[in-house]
Amino acid sequence: MKRNKIYIIGSLMTILSFSACQKELLEPNPESILTTKNFYQVSKDMDKAVLGVYNGLQSRKPTDYLLFEIPTDNLYASTNTSVSGANALDVLAITPDNELIADFWAANYSIIFRANAVLNNIDKPSDYKAGEKDQYIGEAKFMRALSYFEMVRLFAGVPNVTTLLSAEEARTVPRASETDIYNLVIDDLKDAVKKLPVTMVAGRASKGAAIALLGKVYVYQKKWVEAEEQLSQLFKAPFSYALVNSFADFWKLTNENSKESVFAMPYVAGSNGQNLSTAFIPNGGVEGIVSRGAEVALPSWSLNKLYIAGDTRKASTITDMLISKIGDAPLWYPYVSKYAVKHDYGTSGLDLPVIRFADVILLYAETLYGLNRPSDALLELNKVRERAFAGPSKNYILSDIVSPADFSDKLFLERRLEFAYESERWYDLVRSGKYLNFTSEERAYNPNTGTALTVPVATKAALKYLPIPQKEIDKAPDVLGQNDGYN
Structure with missing residues (x-):
């Protein structure tokens, strides 16, 4: 497996010379346009181009926590943070000028541009092996759908671009409706499901990945029948997904591609x-992990206190260090340890999950409850709960979920504890409506006084969607428009 992973990454590093990442919204670098005249001529070129699409996500993924965890009740920016825009996100002082939001927009349209380049040139090579062309189409459509799914959840309607545009043409493209973007995502994923093989090398999308993502899209739309049709497939042949035996096992370098x-x-x-493995480590480092850390952000007490005794996820998510000196009161110093594997500063080899089977299980539980099948929903919810507590001692029972509100509270609690720092929390806060209740965050906890530092945050209804980056609006005045609450 490791040999395959190295091969993929080696290709990802070289592909940039063939399919350059445009920095501006939907504006491909002129050199990228010129290279299409002598690139995409043989199947090997197309393979490199597809790997270039993945490279966009590979580059973006380690910083997603800045946008999806720091603004939530899971994480807060440390005094060490120098990332522009992070401190504003930390207290939900979100404006159209935030650089992290603009960077995320640009990164996703870069992935979309690369996917479009593959799809617009897919017919050029004539030396494809059997199934190869369909695979590349499926991969490009999967990645385009993933990027648009990120965008529509964050911004609502965004420009719908499926062709290669000049800079002038890009400036005339308005925002499509939220419905149109969801339809594009669903159409792309349906085609990806048809074309992708069941088994793929690590780091490349498979049929199972496309089915899982399509099911997740339907869950976000509360289309329970369609979601059940997709997600139920992943529990039977030809797929063999399952939870690893212990939560800690998933986060080991030796257990990648599990x-x-x-x-x-x-x-x-x-x-x-x-x-990412370095980002959460304290400045002084952690013995046996890395000699120094970046300490960009710290775990909140709001999350930390939710892990009850026996929940094995706690030890693999947050490490509580007690630092004390002779004669001094002890100092409690927690840090995020989910990605804390042995590595050199800034260069960890730990793979980062985009879709875990645990997510499929909890999405399926949500779906079954939406279909008025609470007993079946509880069985799925308890699969994750039972792994967390190494047995059924803390399993939920039907009397725990007598109302939809009860089930929602239990579901989103499990999602929060299971996926902490995996960039799911902001989406879950918004789609559950719980972001409106997020008015303060307990941050640092003092074990001597038994109290935590509580910091107010500026939640508001408009945060259901983030603002369209002002720099994008400025490129095309009166074309994109701004989301409500940010004018």
């Missing part, structure tokens, strides 16, 4: 590592 990994971004320490 049966729980539906789709993940691969990294190789040194040659093409990710910096």
Whole structure:
């Protein structure tokens, strides 16, 4: 497996010379347009171009926590944070000028541009092996759908671009409706499901990944019948997904590409590592992990206190360090340890999950409850709960979920504890409506006084969607428009 992962990443690093990442919204670098005249001529070129699409996500993924965890009740920016825009997100002081929001917009349209380049040139090579052309179409459509799914959840309607546009043409493209973007995502994923093989090398989308993502899209739309049709497939042949035996096992370097990994971004320490493993480590480092850390953000007490005794997820998510000196009161110092594997500063080889089977299970539980099948929903919910507590001692029972509100509370609690720092929390806060109740965050906890530092945050209804980046609006005045509440 490791050999395949290295091969993919090596290709990802070279592809950039063939399919350059445009920095501006929907504006391909002129050199990229010129290279299409002598590139995409043979199947090997197309394979490199597809790997270039993945590279966009591989580059973006390690920083997603800045947008999806720091603004939530899971994480807060440390005094060490120098990332522009992070401190504003930390207290939900979100404006159209936030650089992290603009960077995320640009990164996703870069992925979309690369996917479009593949799809618009797919007929050029004539030397495809059997099934190869369909695979590349499926991969490009999966990645385009994933990017648009990110965008529509964050911004509502966005420009719908499926062709290669000049800079002038791009400036005339208005925002499509939210419905139109969801329809594009669903159409792309349906075609990806048809074309992708069941088995793919690590780091590339498979049929199972496309089915899982399509099911997730339907869950977000509360289309329970369609979601059940998709997600139920992943529990039977030809698929063999399952939870690994213990939560801690999933986060080990030796257990990458496990049966729980539906789709993940691969990294190789040194040659093409990710910096997420370093981002949460204290400045002074952690013995046996890394000699120093970046300490960008710290875990909130709001989350920390929710892990009850016996929940094995706690030890693999947050490490509580007690630092004390002779004669001094003890100092409690927690840090996020979910990605804390042995590595050199800024270059970890731990793969980052995009879709875990645990997510499929909890999405399926949500779907079954939406179909008025609470007993079946509880069975799925308890699969994740039972793994967390190494047995059924803390399983939920039907009397725990006598109302939809009860089930929602239990479901989103499990999602929060299971997927902490995996960039799911902001989406879950918004789609559950619980972001409106997020008015303060307990941050640092003092074990001597038994109290936590409580910080107010500026939640508001408009945060259901983030603002369209002002720099994008400025490129095309009166074309994009702004979301409500940010004018």
